Amino acid sequence: MFQKCLENVQSTTPLVHNITNYVTVxxxxxxxxACGGSPIMSDEAEDVEDITSICGGLNINIGTLNHNxxxxxxxAGKKANELGHIVLLDPVGAGASALRTKTAVDLMEKVKLDVxxxxxxxxxTLAIGSGSTRGVDADVADSVTEDNLDEAVxxxxxxxxxxxxxxxxxxxxxxxxxxxxCFVIRNGRPEMGRxxxxxxxxxxxxxxxxxxxxxxxxxxxxxxxxxxxxSGEIGWQYKKPEEGNSSYRNHIIDAIYNMxxxxxxxxxxxxxx
Amino acid sequence: MFQKCLENVQSTTPLVHNITNYVTVxxxxxxxxACGGSPIMSDEAEDVEDITSICGGLNINIGTLNHNxxxxxxxAGKKANELGHIVLLDPVGAGASALRTKTAVDLMEKVKLDVxxxxxxxxxTLAIGSGSTRGVDADVADSVTEDNLDEAVxxxxxxxxxxxxxxxxxxxxxxxxxxxxCFVIRNGRPEMGRxxxxxxxxxxxxxxxxxxxxxxxxxxxxxxxxxxxxSGEIGWQYKKPEEGNSSYRNHIIDAIYNMxxxxxxxxxxxxxx
Amino acid sequence: MFQKCLENVQSTTPLVHNITNYVTVxxxxxxxxACGGSPIMSDEAEDVEDITSICGGLNINIGTLNHNxxxxxxxAGKKANELGHIVLLDPVGAGASALRTKTAVDLMEKVKLDVxxxxxxxxxTLAIGSGSTRGVDADVADSVTEDNLDEAVxxxxxxxxxxxxxxxxxxxxxxxxxxxxCFVIRNGRPEMGRxxxxxxxxxxxxxxxxxxxxxxxxxxxxxxxxxxxxSGEIGWQYKKPEEGNSSYRNHIIDAIYNMxxxxxxxxxxxxxx
Numbered sequence: 179m180f181q182k183c184l185e186n187v188q189s190t191t192p193l194v195h196n197i198t199n200y201v202t203v204x205x206x207x208x209x210x211x212a213c214g215g216s217p218i219m220s221d222e223a224e225d226v227e228d229i230t231s232i233c234g235g236l237n238i239n240i241g242t243l244n245h246n247x248x249x250x251x252x253x254a255g256k257k258a259n260e261l262g263h264i265v266l267l268d269p270v271g272a273g274a275s276a277l278r279t280k281t282a283v284d285l286m287e288k289v290k291l292d293v294x295x296x297x298x299x300x301x302x303t304l305a306i307g308s309g310s311t312r313g314v315d316a317d318v319a320d321s322v323t324e325d326n327l328d329e330a331v332x333x334x335x336x337x338x339x340x341x342x343x344x345x346x347x348x349x350x351x352x353x354x355x356x357x358x359x360c361f362v363i364r365n366g367r368p369e370m371g372r373x374x375x376x377x378x379x380x381x382x383x384x385x386x387x388x389x390x391x392x393x394x395x396x397x398x399x400x401x402x403x404x405x406x407x408x409s410g411e412i413g414w415q416y417k418k419p420e421e422g423n424s425s426y427r428n429h430i431i432d433a434i435y436n437m438x439x440x441x442x443x444x445x446x447x448x449x450x451x
Numbered sequence: 452m453f454q455k456c457l458e459n460v461q462s463t464t465p466l467v468h469n470i471t472n473y474v475t476v477x478x479x480x481x482x483x484x485a486c487g488g489s490p491i492m493s494d495e496a497e498d499v500e501d502i503t504s505i506c507g508g509l510n511i512n513i514g515t516l517n518h519n520x521x522x523x524x525x526x527a528g529k530k531a532n533e534l535g536h537i538v539l540l541d542p543v544g545a546g547a548s549a550l551r552t553k554t555a556v557d558l559m560e561k562v563k564l565d566v567x568x569x570x571x572x573x574x575x576t577l578a579i580g581s582g583s584t585r586g587v588d589a590d591v592a593d594s595v596t597e598d599n600l601d602e603a604v605x606x607x608x609x610x611x612x613x614x615x616x617x618x619x620x621x622x623x624x625x626x627x628x629x630x631x632x633c634f635v636i637r638n639g640r641p642e643m644g645r646x647x648x649x650x651x652x653x654x655x656x657x658x659x660x661x662x663x664x665x666x667x668x669x670x671x672x673x674x675x676x677x678x679x680x681x682s683g684e685i686g687w688q689y690k691k692p693e694e695g696n697s698s699y700r701n702h703i704i705d706a707i708y709n710m711x712x713x714x715x716x717x718x719x720x721x722x723x724x
Numbered sequence: 725m726f727q728k729c730l731e732n733v734q735s736t737t738p739l740v741h742n743i744t745n746y747v748t749v750x751x752x753x754x755x756x757x758a759c760g761g762s763p764i765m766s767d768e769a770e771d772v773e774d775i776t777s778i779c780g781g782l783n784i785n786i787g788t789l790n791h792n793x794x795x796x797x798x799x800a801g802k803k804a805n806e807l808g809h810i811v812l813l814d815p816v817g818a819g820a821s822a823l824r825t826k827t828a829v830d831l832m833e834k835v836k837l838d839v840x841x842x843x844x845x846x847x848x849t850l851a852i853g854s855g856s857t858r859g860v861d862a863d864v865a866d867s868v869t870e871d872n873l874d875e876a877v878x879x880x881x882x883x884x885x886x887x888x889x890x891x892x893x894x895x896x897x898x899x900x901x902x903x904x905x906c907f908v909i910r911n912g913r914p915e916m917g918r919x920x921x922x923x924x925x926x927x928x929x930x931x932x933x934x935x936x937x938x939x940x941x942x943x944x945x946x947x948x949x950x951x952x953x954x955s956g957e958i959g960w961q962y963k964k965p966e967e968g969n970s971s972y973r974n975h976i977i978d979a980i981y982n983m984x985x986x987x988x989x990x991x992x993x994x995x996x997x
Contacts, residue, residue, distance in 0.1 A: 199765070200473040200746040200749060200765075201749050201750055201753055201765050202750060202753075203473060203474050204474055204475060204477060204478065204647065204648070204750060205697075205750065207474055207475075207647035207648075208646065208647050208696055208697055208700070211645050211646065211647060211696055212645070212695055212696050212697070217647065218544070218547070219472070219473075219474050219514070219515055220515065220544075220548070221515065221517065222515075222516060222517035222518060222550065223518075224518065224550045225516070225517075225548050225550045225551065228547065228548030228549055228550070229544075229547060229548050232547060241765070242765055242766065242767065242768075243768060243771070244767065244768035244771075244792060245768060245769075245770065245792075246517060246518075246519070246792070271764070271766075271775075274764070274774065274775060274778060275766070275771050275774030275775050276774055277768065277770045277771045277774070278771065372757050372758070372981070373754065373757065374750065374753035374754050374757060374763065375750070375753075416693055420962055420978065420979075420982065421974075421978045422758055422977060422978035422979070422980065422981025422982050423754055423757055423758050423977065423978070423981050424751075424754055424758070424973070424974040424975075424976075424977035424978050424981070425974050425975075425978050427697070427754070428694075428697040428698050428701065428974065429697075429698075430697075431695060431696065431697035432693065432694045432695035432696070432697050432698050433693075433695070434695065435645070435695025435696050435697070436693065436695050473746040476746060476747050477747055477748060477750060477751065477920065477921070478970075480747055480748075480920035480921075481919065481920050481969055481970055481973070484918050484919065484920060484969055485918070485968055485969050485970070490920065491817070491820070492745070492746075492747050492787070492788055493788065493817075493821070494788065494790065495788075495789060495790035495791060495823065496791075497791065497823045498789070498790075498821050498823045498824065501820065501821030501822055501823070502817075502820060502821050505820060519790060519791075519792070689966055700970070701967075701970040701971050701974065702970075702971075703970075704968060704969065704970035705966065705967045705968035705969070705970050705971050706966075706968070707968065708918070708968025708969050708970070709966065709968050
């Protein structure tokens with residue numbers, strides 16, 4: 179299943195419009211290229227509708243949002259909706275500031291999102307959130323563990339049902355769910371958290387995966403998570419003892435670049451609940 | 452000839468002011484440092500005239516243009532013109548949005564450009580363009596191949612004559628032309644297209660090359676293209692099978708760093724038409 | 725002494741808010757992660773007070789300042805002061821433009837700075853500066869050498885006394901001083917100057933070091949300088965002949981990642997004057 183998702187990306191070179199933060203943007207671009215997609219970055223209000231129109235998907239990441247780029251997120255999102263394009267939201271730092279929380283919640287309300295991808299704290303913030311998203315039970319701990327997995331799975335499915343979006347929560351255990359099914363994924367390594375932007379890279383890649391697999395979006399989102407995590411495992415094998423997070427970053431993107439559908443199918447560690 | 456161009460860069464450390472996109476800016480800075488130049492980035496209207504004044508050249512790249520940085524491009528361009536500095540335009544995405552096309556065309560009209568460097572689609576857009584640049588015959592295919600090379604060479608010379616700028620079109624075959632002569636360059640590797648920003652890096656390096664070689668600008672522009680492409684060939688030799696685009700990016704910049712004039716002279720693959 | 729400083733960082737994961745330039749921001753984030761801290765970037769006026777409130781320190785770097793981010797620097801600085809957080813200023817390019825000089829001088833006047841870290845030219849500009857900082861004797865050459873070391877030490881101590889900030893001047897010889905003592909540090913390699921952003925990385929790391937060592941700030945600042953320089957020495961050992969500045973950058977961050985307190989204690993080369 180994941181093999182086909184990957185091959186669809188590599189054979190169609192999906193074009194992804196990214197409105198993303200300037201911290202990790204270079205790695206996002208190289209990660210999208212590595213997985214077989216093609217990235218374009220544009221965040222000026224006067225530019226984003228044209229740019230998103232020629233793409234297949236839109237990746238909105240609020241990591242370094244500002245008063246110029248926030249309106250661009252809404253303009254691009256609405257245009258992408260009109261055109262039936264894939265839209266993903268990465269609510270970086272939701273919960274850490276009022277502006278981030280408000281922007282993410284407003285985007286959820288005004289833009290139809292195919293996927294929301296974040297860590298458990300960000301997703302919980304959106305679930306508790308405000309306005310129309312309030313009321314979803316977010317009584318879940320701040321990390322997904324084997325002990326609270328049942329509860330976390332129920333939470334992510336409920337939030338997916340509430341929002342109509344695929345919800346992807348990444349951490350030690352990753353969850354990708356729609357209202358009915360939840361992929362519980364156990365790829366990856368804890369050391370990936372010592373590299374800036376592995377989550378941002380995943381959001382870019384996931385957008386490309388959904389563009390290339392419009393008929394199986396949850397599978398595509400889960401495949402992207404497995405790709406990222408398994409590339410983290412492969413990259414680790416090539417990390418020498420004297421190397422650290424900077425080289426490990428390169429090894430991971432390199433592993434994404436060299437991943438085949440067959441290899442991903444074998445390396446993906448998941449169950450469906 | 453190219454040996455001397457390179458040595459002039461390494462012996463004079465040309466200072467390059469970059470108004471460039473935030474996607475590839477770090478690699479642009481390191482590529483300029485690698486080739487022997489010194490980069491400064493500044494894109495605030497109140498800052499750019501001072502900064503460009505202390506430099507020898509200005510590299511304008513519209514990859515993530517916005518309403519704050521567009522006026523800065525014109526201010527810096529005019530100041531650089533007043534001071535007789537080198538100015539290069541990299542019209543990233545011209546043709547992909549109205550704002551990008553308009554900005555590039557306006558820059559061509561209001562700033563004297565020593566070089567315009569882009570891919571064939573971008574340069575064709577500018578040639579068909581609008582306003583005073585309209586009318587140049589841009590009936591050329593969307594990639595330069597051995598089959599349409601005569602036509603492409605004629606096109607690029609005509610556009611150089613029309614604009615008074617050196618025109619550099621990079622792709623599988625690279626063309627660098629003024630009105631009279633066209634360097635046809637066959638360095639590089641196709642895998643360079645899977646790395647974000649090799650074109651942006653080249654624009655930064657090319658600006659440094661022209662600053663250090665004001666009396667032979669077309670040769671300097673061609674030398675920069677050969678340096679980038681040949682470094683892509685050398686970098687590929689050091690790429691291990693398990694490595695991908697992220698490590699390849701490092702190998703290329705490393706090869707630029709280690710290039711000698713003698714080596715470049717030997718490795719450059721070009722003819723003049 | 726430096727061993728304890730490093731261990732305090734690694735055991736407490738200090739959170740650093742960075743308002744920094746988009747050129748080197750990715751390396752700054754990875755360098756802070758490598759040393760054991762945790763970076764957050766935010767430069768929107770409406771966002772910075774919330775973000776800085778949840779951090780322990782604020783790193784202000786004016787490398788690509790603009791009219792949107794300058795007010796954010798003041799807002800974040802004042803909020804950090806209110807909360808008793810560490811604040812560091814990296815006055816990139818002070819002296820190179822009127823806007824940079826003015827912004828840095830204004831920040832010195834309106835924000836209580838725990839550390840000002842720059843190269844000798846930037847620090848001299850601030851010392852000669854304008855307004856209340858004028859009058860400090862800045863009659864010191866443009867690089868710190870063994871020949872002018874006595875004079876440079878006197879200058880940096882005087883400027884520290886005048887401002888009430890720890891002053892860190894980095895170059896071939898590094899100086900870290902308060903009014904009474906000056907650490908004279910001889911770690912590092914000249915090739916680090918061929919990589920963009922080693923100074924920016926140091927500013928991010930130094931902020932983390934002060935957050936984790938509030939009772940010995942000068943020692944913490946000096947430890948960060950030794951960490952960066954010694955990592956440059958270790959990284960150089962792993963640099964292969966065919967590698968250049970791009971790979972060297974990775975080796976240095978990797979060395980920061982792998983540094984132990986014991987190793988730093990042994991490798992630090994300094995005297996106190």
